[in-house]
Amino acid sequence: xxxxxxxxxxxxxxxxxxxxxxxxxxxxxxxxxxxxxxxxxxxxxxxxxxxxxxxxxxxxxxxxxxxxxxxxxxxxxxxxxxxxxxxxxxxxxxxxxxxxxxxxxxxxxxxxxxxxxxxxx
Amino acid sequence: xxxxxxxxxxxxxxxxxxxxxxxxxxxxxxxxxxxxxxxxxxxxxxxxxxxxxxxxxxxxxxxxxxxxxxxxxxxxxxxxxxxxxxxxxxxxxxxxxxxxxxxxxxxxxxxxxxxxxxxxx
Numbered sequence: 342x343x344x345x346x347x348x349x350x351x352x353x354x355x356x357x358x359x360x361x362x363x364x365x366x367x368x369x370x371x372x373x374x375x376x377x378x379x380x381x382x383x384x385x386x387x388x389x390x391x392x393x394x395x396x397x398x399x400x401x402x403x404x405x406x407x408x409x410x411x412x413x414x415x416x417x418x419x420x421x422x423x424x425x426x427x428x429x430x431x432x433x434x435x436x437x438x439x440x441x442x443x444x445x446x447x448x449x450x451x452x453x454x455x456x457x458x459x460x461x462x
Numbered sequence: 463x464x465x466x467x468x469x470x471x472x473x474x475x476x477x478x479x480x481x482x483x484x485x486x487x488x489x490x491x492x493x494x495x496x497x498x499x500x501x502x503x504x505x506x507x508x509x510x511x512x513x514x515x516x517x518x519x520x521x522x523x524x525x526x527x528x529x530x531x532x533x534x535x536x537x538x539x540x541x542x543x544x545x546x547x548x549x550x551x552x553x554x555x556x557x558x559x560x561x562x563x564x565x566x567x568x569x570x571x572x573x574x575x576x577x578x579x580x581x582x583x
Contacts, residue, residue, distance in 0.1 A: 348484070351476045352564060356575060358469045359582030364575065406578050428578060435575050439568035443473060446567035447560035454477060454485065454556050457527050457549060461480030 347461045350451045352443050354436070363405035364436055368398050372425060372433045375399075375411055381423045399423075406432070468582045471572045473564050475557070484526035485557055489519050493546060493554045496520075496532055502544045520544075527553070 356364040374384035385395035403409040410429030414422045425433065477485040495505035506516035524530040531550035535543045546554065 348477070348479045350560075351478055353474050353476075354568065355472045355474075356469070356572075356579070357472055358579055361582070363469070363579060405580060405582070407580055408578075432575060432578065435571045439471075439571040439575075442567040442571070443564035446563040447475065450556045450560040450563070451477075454553060454560075457529075457553065458477070458479055458484060459526055459528050461482070461526075 348455060348458050350444075350447065350454075352440060352447070354439055354443065356436075358405045361401060361405060363402060364432065368402055369433055369436045371395060371398050372402075372410060372429055375423055376425045376430070376433070379422050379424060381411070381413075384423075469576060469579050471565075471568065471575075473561065473568070475560055475564065477557075479526045482522060482526060484523060485553060489523055490554055490557045492516060492519050493523075493531060493550055496544050497546045497551070497554070500543050500545060502532070502534075505544075 353366055355362050355366075362368070371384055371388060371390070374387050375381060378384050378387060381395050381399060382392050385392045388395070390398075399411045403411060406428060408428055409426055410432055411423055412426050414424060474487055476483050476487075483489070491509060492505055492511070495508050496502060499505050499508060502516050502520060503513050506513045509516070511519075520532045524532060527549060529549055530547055531553055532544055533547050535545060
């Protein structure tokens with residue numbers, strides 16, 4: 342959970358397929374950024390990733406799902422560009438929903454732990 | 463979630479206090495192992511950690527909570543030995559409960575994602 346508090350509880354969910362991470366926090370942020378910017382290179386820039394790194398993350402996702410999560414629009418007035426497929430949008434939404442539910446479900450226990458933590462300097 | 467399936471969903475929860483991890487998967491496994499074995503060195507051995515590493519993890523936990531999670535029993539017939547304080551037991555239980563609730567809460571979304579994953583080789 343993102344918060345400016347000095348103590349917080351962080352939940353990270355990863356979808357593993359064999360020895361690969363099919364979806365995780367970084368990949369989902371990349372999907373969202375591609376959706377916003379319409380381009381892998383712009384998304385990479387906004388996230389501070391190299392184009393190669395972003396492309397590899399997209400490639401890993403596309404290969405691990407039954408159909409692509411990201412596809413490219415070649416030609417046309419704008420040329421290039423990339424966008425999420427309906428499956429890409431669905432997976433992004435499902436992942437963020439998992440995160441939200443997980444964070445909500447653990448609030449009670451987290452409060453118990455938080456009460457016992459020292460306030461850090 | 464630990465499973466022998468080729469595709470699975472892994473949830474990792476970390477309690478951050480300032481720039482330190484007060485509790486996380488590794489630290490909680492160590493607490494449980496100390497509780498089982500009654501000794502930091504046996505626990506370290508069972509988890510494949512150096513004694514120094516285990517001791518440092520315990521030290522970080524102890525320093526981040528209002529009172530110690532692990533304490534040592536010096537002297538007596540058995541000498542040495544370490545055990546969890548009531549707070550240590552309570553925090554271990556609260557952490558595992560968070561994990562369980564988080565994993566349960568995301569099952570529905572996980573099924574949606576799982577159906578769209580390729581079966582890995």
